[in-house]
Amino acid sequence: MGFNAASILPKISLAQVPLFRGLSTFDLKLIQDVIREKVFHKGDILLFDGKACDQIVIVRSGRIKVFRTAATGREQILEILNPGDTCACNPGAAAWCCSSTSQALTDCDVWIFPRDKYNQMVKSNPQLAQSLNKIFAARLQKFSSLIEEVSLDDPKRRLVKLILDSLALENNFVKHEEIAEIFLTHEEIAQRLGLVRETITRHLQQLKRADLIDLQPRRIVVRNRQGLQALVI
DSSP: OOOOOOOOOOOOOGGGSGGGTTOOHHHHHHHHHHOEEEEEOTTOEEEOTTSBOOEEEEEEESOEEEEEEOTTSOEEEEEEEOTTOBOOOOSSOSSOBOSSEEEESSOEEEEEEEHHHHHHHHHHOHHHHHHHHHHHHHHHHHHHHHHHHHHOSSHHHHHHHHHHHHHHHSOOEETTEEEEOOOOOHHHHHHHHTOOHHHHHHHHHHHHHTTSEEEETTEEEESOHHHHHHHOO
């Protein structure tokens, strides 16, 4: 069973983007005047690894995966960008190259922020710079967690840690159930964890048979958090 990630969440407004949180109406108007909206379809590539980075992408609806491809051809997913997330990177360099590839996991709507305008605004607006620092800190924490996940020898432990980390990201209680929102197919989970799809499917079914989780379309219901935690100790 895979997780159907075809649905697109409702579009968000600029004021809901964490990068722009706390900005005045005047500042938001300045940004609105320089960004443009663009639609990408599932499978479209937005940014290429190694190519010049001349734009900042902000997700308005849908989901985007950020990944790198090894010499063997295997993909390693670094992060998933959800509505409100951005690929915003170093504003200090006039020329910058993408260190990863970004691809639409679903049909999605994004804002395109020209890099030169982005650089100018970050340098001249302390509130924007502060928001960017918070985003960088959160991204560093995500990457640290990813390193920990893929360094685990046992594939099941890698998978369980991904589920537990998804619970920790936000309040995932829905009707008294703990929900891990993982909008990824089994293949994409495998790419995230450096495993093969068959391994992911097998271990998910094992966890379900052990009554630790339940599998629903596009989500995992955690039945026994303590039981899962015991598997990664």
